[in-house]
Structure formats: structure tokens, C-alpha cells
Amino acid sequence: MPRSFRVTFQIALALMASLALGACGDAGNGDGGGGPPTKADVVSHLEGLLAAIEAKDWDGAGAHMLLNENAPPKEKWPDVFAGMVSKKEISKAGIAILAEKGKFGPLKEIFEGRGESWAKRAGVPVEECYALAHDGAEVAVIRGAGGLKLIRLDDVGKLR
Numbered sequence: 001m002p003r004s005f006r007v008t009f010q011i012a013l014a015l016m017a018s019l020a021l022g023a024c025g026d027a028g029n030g031d032g033g034g035g036p037p038t039k040a041d042v043v044s045h046l047e048g049l050l051a052a053i054e055a056k057d058w059d060g061a062g063a064h065m066l067l068n069e070n071a072p073p074k075e076k077w078p079d080v081f082a083g084m085v086s087k088k089e090i091s092k093a094g095i096a097i098l099a100e101k102g103k104f105g106p107l108k109e110i111f112e113g114r115g116e117s118w119a120k121r122a123g124v125p126v127e128e129c130y131a132l133a134h135d136g137a138e139v140a141v142i143r144g145a146g147g148l149k150l151i152r153l154d155d156v157g158k159l160r
Helices: 003-016 039-054 058-062 074-086 092-101 114-122
Strands: 103-106 129-134 137-144 147-154
Touching: 039 058, 039 074, 039 092, 039 129, 039 137, 039 147, 058 074, 092 129, 092 137, 114 129, 114 137, 114 147
Parallel strands: none
Antiparallel strands: 103 129, 129 137, 137 147
């Protein structure tokens, strides 16, 4: 894949990963309620995102992301979310591997240094973010308005 497309896709994902910035401690949508999420909460959230994408429920997929005013307009969401599957950013098999083998914990601990930059780009406090990782796959979340919100999703679909 051309580097320019990958960079554009990553920027689009990063931008989407920052509009529902409301109450980060809000009890949410079945993602474990208030307080820190669990590994199971994050896995369930990824499954929900994939189900929304597969159903072409773009609003539902968007609800899984932390969005900001710089996010791609809704008319581009079908391409952005479908691209997550075609570019192997997410898959059912990858989610299962993360559930079984992934390392979960505070973002600062799982992705020392890099995690702080992801939180900063998303406009959220790194101390309120959590991560799940395994063999190059990267997931970072924060509890936002309406439940967990993804601030980073990379290479989950490439897990084997």
C-alpha cells in the first residue's frame, strides 16, 4: 500500500479517535459501567465495532470511536470503516487472539512513551486511558460519554 494512503488512513483514524469528548467517567453502554474498563470490556467493544462495520451501521461504528471536530465527515465514514477491515486493522480472529493472549493495562504502562502521544492527539488525559496489545496489534480506549471510546486501533486484523 502506498505510504501516502497509509498515512492518510492513520490520520483519518486518529482524527476519528478524538467528538464525544464529554464525561470520561460516564457509566456507559454496557462496557462495564463507570470506573476503569476490564480486558473483557475492551474485547466486547471491539466486537461491537466489528459487528457495526459488518452491518454497515456507520453511526454505530462511529459510536465506538472518540471523535472530534476534525473527524472525517459522515459521508466518508463508509470508506473509513470499511477500510479498517480491508486494511486488516480489525478482524474477528484478531479480536479472539487479543482476548486470549493480549496484555491489558493502563495505556502508559502498555505503550510507554507512545501511548502518551496517542492520548495527547486525542485530547484526553493519558491517566484515563487503557490499552490492549499483542504481537504488534495496538488498541487504546478511554471511557467517554456513552461508554468506551477507541482512541487507537492498529493491526488487530493482522494477528494470526
